[in-house]
Amino acid sequence: MNDKAKTGDQIASAIEAAKGRATVKDIYFVACGGSYALMLPNQYIMDRESGEIAGHALNAAEFKARAPKRLGETSIVILCSHSGTTPETVEAARYAREAGALTIALTNDAGSPLDEASEYTIYYEHEPKQISPDHSTAVLTRLTFGILDAREGNENAAKVEEALKALPSIVDAAIKSHDERIATFAESHKREEVIYTMGAGTNYAIAYSYAICIFQEMQWIHSAAIHAGEYFHGPFEITDYDVPFIILKGLGASRPMDERAIAFATQYSDKVTVLDSEELGLGAIDSDVVEYVEHMAFGTLLRVYSDKLAFSRGHPLTVRRYMWQMEY
Numbered sequence: 001m002n003d004k005a006k007t008g009d010q011i012a013s014a015i016e017a018a019k020g021r022a023t024v025k026d027i028y029f030v031a032c033g034g035s036y037a038l039m040l041p042n043q044y045i046m047d048r049e050s051g052e053i054a055g056h057a058l059n060a061a062e063f064k065a066r067a068p069k070r071l072g073e074t075s076i077v078i079l080c081s082h083s084g085t086t087p088e089t090v091e092a093a094r095y096a097r098e099a100g101a102l103t104i105a106l107t108n109d110a111g112s113p114l115d116e117a118s119e120y121t122i123y124y125e126h127e128p129k130q131i132s133p134d135h136s137t138a139v140l141t142r143l144t145f146g147i148l149d150a151r152e153g154n155e156n157a158a159k160v161e162e163a164l165k166a167l168p169s170i171v172d173a174a175i176k177s178h179d180e181r182i183a184t185f186a187e188s189h190k191r192e193e194v195i196y197t198m199g200a201g202t203n204y205a206i207a208y209s210y211a212i213c214i215f216q217e218m219q220w221i222h223s224a225a226i227h228a229g230e231y232f233h234g235p236f237e238i239t240d241y242d243v244p245f246i247i248l249k250g251l252g253a254s255r256p257m258d259e260r261a262i263a264f265a266t267q268y269s270d271k272v273t274v275l276d277s278e279e280l281g282l283g284a285i286d287s288d289v290v291e292y293v294e295h296m297a298f299g300t301l302l303r304v305y306s307d308k309l310a311f312s313r314g315h316p317l318t319v320r321r322y323m324w325q326m327e328y
């Protein structure tokens with residue numbers, strides 16, 4: 001169990017360090033797999049909220065291979081690895097630190113190689129079927145807004161803190177209200193060989209992590225995350241009456257993209273599962289910031305969906321053929 005007071009202090013220390021830098025031009029959000037997916041909404045936040053600092057979310061190996069020319073003392077590199085051991089992420093931390101960047105790591109494991117390699121570390125809580133301000137994705141959002149506020153002043157930072165406090169009860173209620181739908185989804189999809197996911201804005205991150213971590217990695221179901229705006233530029237050709245999709249409908253700036261994709265997909269496929277932020281109760285969150293937190297509600301709810309699906313398929317979420325079983 002994580003010490004919540006400690007997480008708050010660690011976030012504050014990292015923000016203080018970011019404030020202390022003479023100039024900050026870039027924040028690189030660097031990780032692999034599920035932890036990389038957590039980074040994507042933060043690039044979105046930087047694009048929407050920062051007038052001075054550019055945000056870049058990158059896979060850790062890509063970050064090092066790309067060797068951004070601007071990387072240096074004007075950079076903050078935020079890394080995340082749940083285990084703290086993913087070699088590419090640890091290596092990225094070392095590389096960024098050597099380049100003079102401020103390195104801030106998020107991990108669930110104190111004393112891990114990532115912790116050792118980074119200047120600042122923030123430990124987070126982990127309970128996939130719940131959300132709280134101390135869960136990884138919320139901690140990252142607090143850090144991003146904290147840095148934004150410290151460097152530029154940000155009028156949405158306080159609203160985000162409030163939204164994160166309101167989120168747990170909204171999500172718990174949404175999970176309860178989906179009880180029957182979760183069971184129906186699991187039974188009706190247990191023999192599917194392919195399930196696509198779709199989203200836009202911050203919710204694309206959830207579509208992506210669900211496709212690569214839940215369907216491909218943990219269920220060995222073929223999948224791909226389709227950006228709702230990109231759907232009409234190739235992927236919609238695979239739509240058919242028997243092709244399943246999960247589509248996330250947000251309340252943010254991307255909602256029209258979601259609506260367009262849902263209208264088309266539901267016309268030609270009989271197997272579209274739509275999760276709507278509004279219907280989940282996210283309408284109660286301040287409309288200025290709902291798009292920065294709604295992906296957390298989708299992520300938590302979908303994790304409950306995957307538990308039930310895994311049970312119906314008789315394929316536990318913990319089984320791997322290759323990951324952690326061999327050299328790769």
Ligand SMILES: O=P(O)(O)OC[C@H]1O[C@](O)(CO)[C@@H](O)[C@@H]1O
Nearest residue numbers: 033034035081082083084086213
């Ligand atoms: O660096 P982390 O967060 O420990 O991730 C390790 C692995 O866990 C996952 O995020 C999910 O199992 C994978 O995508 C990744 O390879």
